[in-house]
Amino acid sequence: MWKFLHKLASPPHFYDLSAKIIPWFVVPGTILIIYGTIAGLFYAPPDYQQGDAFRIIYVHVPAAYLSMLAYTLMAVSAGIGLIWRIKLSHAVAAAAAPLGAWFTFLALITGSIWGRPMWGTWWEWGDPRLTSELIMLFLYFGYMALRAAIDDTTKADKASAVLALVGAVNIPIIHFSVEWWSSLHQGATIVRADGPAMPTEMLFPLLAMILGFSLVFGALLLGRVRSEVLFRERRSRWVKNVVLASGEQG
Amino acid sequence: MMEALAMGGYGGYVWSSFGLTLIVVIICVVQVKRRHQQVFSDIKTRLRAMETDQ
Structure with a gap:
């Protein structure tokens, strides 16, 4: 096991293996997203309270979920890199940041578009869920700016890892914000003690979208x-x- | 057909959310490819420069 992990973390081996793995993420991920989009837009019944506006859930929830997953991944990899000095884990942390920022942006925008017809406002300053998600966007920006400002990669890795770890306190705040404080944002729908509060025709496309977007x-x-x-x-x-073996194809 | 696209009056909100999502995913894919090509060509340039030095 350790030997396998060690080999996996060796950069040349990772480089070869990842090229073979990527299609196994892209193909099923795309199929799931296509299914989830069609089923979510046209086959799931409208929500009894929100009508067809609820369909925004099919892009909003995967985006929000991945925005937090990316941050967690970034902080954990940065921490592992800091403690065990594994080169690959710093590379993972640095790679996760821009993607996390994009998904956070998407979660905020789609949430805002959903909020307009449902809450009557695009944005509510001071709302705990909205504010903590926005803070995460700024944490991603800060992380990337800090990396960009330091030329020495080793120093950039260390400094940005500390920032990522400190900012990680925001993750449980985002997650529990709708329970701890009163928020415009609705509570959890899928992961609940009494099971998902959704009929299966609504739930399956959502699960497909979450899994599909995770694979992509x-x-x-x-x-x-x-x-x-x-x-x-x-x-x-x-x-x-x-590089030489690649010839002219780049 | 038009009724399905109108989404009970929420069509603008629903379609713009899905459209934006598609745009962001496309940007992410393009950025990944561009970055890879950039790193590749930078290394290639460096290797050529080293060859001419020798």
Whole structure:
């Protein structure tokens, strides 16, 4: 097991393996998203309170879920990199940030578009769920700006890891905000003690979208880590071989 | 057909959410590919420069 993990964390091995794995994320992920979109838009029954506006859930929930998953992944990888000095984990943390920022942006925008007809407002300052999600967007920006400001990769890894770990307190705040404080935002629908509060025709497309977007996110992340690894190892022999072997295709 | 697209009057909100999501995913894919090509060409340039130095 340890031998396998060690081999996996070795940059050249990761680079080869990830190229083979990516299609296994992209193909099922795309199929699930296509199914979820069609079933969610046209086959799921309208919500008895929200009518057809509830269908925004099919993009909003995956985006919000991935925005938090990406941050958790970034903070955990950064922490592992800081403690065990595994090069690959710093590369994962750096790769997760821009993707996390995009999904946070998407969660905020789709939430805002949903809030307009349901709450009568695009945005509510001071709402705990909305504010903590916005803070996460700024944490991602801060993390990326800090990395960009430090030329030395090793120093950038360390400084940004500390920022990622400190900012991680925001994750449970986002998650529990709708329970701890009164919020415009509705409570949990899927993960509840009494089971999902949704009929299956609504629930299955949502689960398909969450899984599909997670797989696509995984592929995007692997793609970013590949570039990151190549750049970090640019002076090594194996990268030279990879680049030369690629010929003119780039 | 038109009725299904109108989403009971919420069509604008629903379709713009899905449209934006598609745009963001496309941007993410393009960024990943561009970044990879950029790193590749940077390394290639460096290797060529080293060859001419020798």
